[in-house]
Amino acid sequence: MFDIVYLLEMIGIIAFAISGMIVARAKNMDPVGVFTIGFITAMGGGTLRDLILDNHPVYWIQHQEMPLLILLLSVVFSYWNRVDRIRAARIVIPDAIGLGVFSILGAQLALDLGHSLFIAALLGVMTGTFGGALRDTMCNEVPQIFRKDQIYASISFVGCWLYFLCVWLLDSQAISLTIGLVFIAVVRILAVRFDIRLQRDASPH
Amino acid sequence: MFDIVYLLEMIGIIAFAISGMIVARAKNMDPVGVFTIGFITAMGGGTLRDLILDNHPVYWIQHQEMPLLILLLSVVFSYWNRVDRIRAARIVIPDAIGLGVFSILGAQLALDLGHSLFIAALLGVMTGTFGGALRDTMCNEVPQIFRKDQIYASISFVGCWLYFLCVWLLDSQAISLTIGLVFIAVVRILAVRFDIRLQRDASPH
Amino acid sequence: MFDIVYLLEMIGIIAFAISGMIVARAKNMDPVGVFTIGFITAMGGGTLRDLILDNHPVYWIQHQEMPLLILLLSVVFSYWNRVDRIRAARIVIPDAIGLGVFSILGAQLALDLGHSLFIAALLGVMTGTFGGALRDTMCNEVPQIFRKDQIYASISFVGCWLYFLCVWLLDSQAISLTIGLVFIAVVRILAVRFDIRLQRDASPH
Numbered sequence: 195m196f197d198i199v200y201l202l203e204m205i206g207i208i209a210f211a212i213s214g215m216i217v218a219r220a221k222n223m224d225p226v227g228v229f230t231i232g233f234i235t236a237m238g239g240g241t242l243r244d245l246i247l248d249n250h251p252v253y254w255i256q257h258q259e260m261p262l263l264i265l266l267l268s269v270v271f272s273y274w275n276r277v278d279r280i281r282a283a284r285i286v287i288p289d290a291i292g293l294g295v296f297s298i299l300g301a302q303l304a305l306d307l308g309h310s311l312f313i314a315a316l317l318g319v320m321t322g323t324f325g326g327a328l329r330d331t332m333c334n335e336v337p338q339i340f341r342k343d344q345i346y347a348s349i350s351f352v353g354c355w356l357y358f359l360c361v362w363l364l365d366s367q368a369i370s371l372t373i374g375l376v377f378i379a380v381v382r383i384l385a386v387r388f389d390i391r392l393q394r395d396a397s398p399h
Numbered sequence: 400m401f402d403i404v405y406l407l408e409m410i411g412i413i414a415f416a417i418s419g420m421i422v423a424r425a426k427n428m429d430p431v432g433v434f435t436i437g438f439i440t441a442m443g444g445g446t447l448r449d450l451i452l453d454n455h456p457v458y459w460i461q462h463q464e465m466p467l468l469i470l471l472l473s474v475v476f477s478y479w480n481r482v483d484r485i486r487a488a489r490i491v492i493p494d495a496i497g498l499g500v501f502s503i504l505g506a507q508l509a510l511d512l513g514h515s516l517f518i519a520a521l522l523g524v525m526t527g528t529f530g531g532a533l534r535d536t537m538c539n540e541v542p543q544i545f546r547k548d549q550i551y552a553s554i555s556f557v558g559c560w561l562y563f564l565c566v567w568l569l570d571s572q573a574i575s576l577t578i579g580l581v582f583i584a585v586v587r588i589l590a591v592r593f594d595i596r597l598q599r600d601a602s603p604h
Numbered sequence: 605m606f607d608i609v610y611l612l613e614m615i616g617i618i619a620f621a622i623s624g625m626i627v628a629r630a631k632n633m634d635p636v637g638v639f640t641i642g643f644i645t646a647m648g649g650g651t652l653r654d655l656i657l658d659n660h661p662v663y664w665i666q667h668q669e670m671p672l673l674i675l676l677l678s679v680v681f682s683y684w685n686r687v688d689r690i691r692a693a694r695i696v697i698p699d700a701i702g703l704g705v706f707s708i709l710g711a712q713l714a715l716d717l718g719h720s721l722f723i724a725a726l727l728g729v730m731t732g733t734f735g736g737a738l739r740d741t742m743c744n745e746v747p748q749i750f751r752k753d754q755i756y757a758s759i760s761f762v763g764c765w766l767y768f769l770c771v772w773l774l775d776s777q778a779i780s781l782t783i784g785l786v787f788i789a790v791v792r793i794l795a796v797r798f799d800i801r802l803q804r805d806a807s808p809h
Contacts (some may be wrong), residue, residue, distance in 0.1 A: 422687075425706070451651065451655070451665070452657055452661075452665075452783055453658075453660040453661070469704050514665060516672075517668055517671070517672060518665055518668050548634075550636075551636070552636045553635075553636050555761055597635050597636065598634045598635065598682070
């Protein structure tokens with residue numbers, strides 16, 4: 195069980211770190227800014243989760259290869275010119291993967307610690323969305339999660355419940371993990387592609 | 400003793416959640432934004448208090464009916480049109496009640512854990528003001544606490560000391576709690592009504 | 605050993621609190637704003653460090669003379685008119701001293717708790733830079749750490765490794781502490797004086 199969770203966590207970290215670094219480069223930040231935004235995007239949600247659940251040591255302290263990997267990625271993103279050609283809109287795909295991975299893993303950790311399904315779903319949403327919200331705040335964008343924009347946090351919430359249902363029905367955590375996170379990532383990408391929103395402004399703009 | 404603290408905590412949560420949701424609606428946010436701002440306004444101060452005091456599990460994890468109640472409130476506030484007619488200025492009253500309840504309860508918890516009166520008063524102010532400061536920051540307002548505006552945090556600080564004095568004189572925690580929080584809520588409402596400030600700009604504006 | 609660490613911590617707190625209060629006065633805040641910005645600048649980094657490392661009680665709860673000192677300083681800064689003549693640019697020196705002290709002490713605490721050199725250097729940088737980043741965010745400035753500005757966080761990172769090297773070579777923690785923090789403070793002041801940056805914009809501005 196450890197292996198698949200660890201592998202997914204690394205995928206989520208890389209995906210979120212890349213999404214942060216693309217934004218940081220688009221905002222013309224220096225290497226320290228690129229590393230910091232990448233680190234906070236990738237680690238912010240999981241750190242908040244570990245602090246609230248009193249789950250110590252915090253996961254990136256236990257696995258120091260994770261911050262080290264982000265440090266290496268930030269050197270590549272800072273000095274490799276081709277990165278500049280990536281348009282900021284491209285963050286949708288790594289961001290959707292990160293959202294899926296961290297939502298499901300955050301919810302699972304809360305369950306492992308004995309919390310209820312509702313609390314686990316809340317912590318899943320926090321783990322999945324907080325890193326991206328910090329990234330947007332620090333890059334001076336209003337966090338997407340607060341705008342009447344394509345659905346984001348609500349997908350994470352529904353995905354967590356889908357995961358709980360699969361665990362209950364299928365008796366296989368590995369398959370359920372995969373279903374939950376693929377659901378979240380795919381629905382998020384579709385929501386951006388087809389502009390699915392919870393509410394729309396009545397007035398044209 | 401548990402019952403009155405629990406009841407006050409629910410009143411404070413509902414008051415702060417409503418203050419957050421009024422602002423979120425005034426900013427035209429979607430249902431996820433309304434829930435998130437309501438949740439953070441109501442839970443931000445207490446979560447910071449619990450993390451700093453190492454008081455686990457964090458109170459809303461122990462009482463999952465609290466986030467559930469905020470979820471239900473946010474559905475009402477998102478889809479009930481009459482809410483739109485509430486002017487943002489109306490947040491003064493629920494915000495003052497939340498400030499009073501959370502300041503006194505935050506200070507009391509710190510005392511229960513064996514800290515000094517000064518540390519307890521500081522944590523009371525943090526518990527009372529942090530949720531509202533987060534609400535304002537995330538809704539792109541400069542937190543009121545940082546402007547030369549009507550007194551806010553200083554009322555919370557004085558109210559905590561009044562509460563300590565009452566506990567020492569009256570030997571009844573329930574009466575002292577009531578005196579402390581009514582003092583804070585009423586003085587705050589009067590401060591807004593009669594424009595009481597600590598300092599004024601010398602220049603006219 | 606306790607005495608020199610405690611003395612350095614007090615110096616760092618006073619230096620960072622003053623840097624925060626100068627900015628708060630320049631932004632025309634009232635006494636509560638001056639105290640809050642001073643407190644958050646001085647305590648933000650160490651509080652984040654203690655929460656992430658699960659090091660309880662948080663240091664300023666253990667040493668209540670620290671918040672008390674900031675309270676007294678904020679009264680002086682709020683009502684002593686001569687403070688207004690301090691230009692905001694003057695925060696460079698107290699800020700550099702705070703950066704040096706907190707970076708080295710944060711790294712040392714992480715080592716004391718058994719973490720690796722890399723994790724200790726990361727926590728040193730967080731302890732040293734987070735308070736100042738919060739100060740800038742709350743005063744509505746983009747944190748300097750995210751701009752292509754004079755080097756800041758990278759000095760803290762290099763200074764932590766220099767400190768580890770000195771501990772290993774010199775076998776005296778007191779001398780190593782002094783070398784590490786003087787290095788950070790002096791290089792930071794020189795970086796501002798001679799405009800040393802990691803990257804520059806290609807375009808003129």
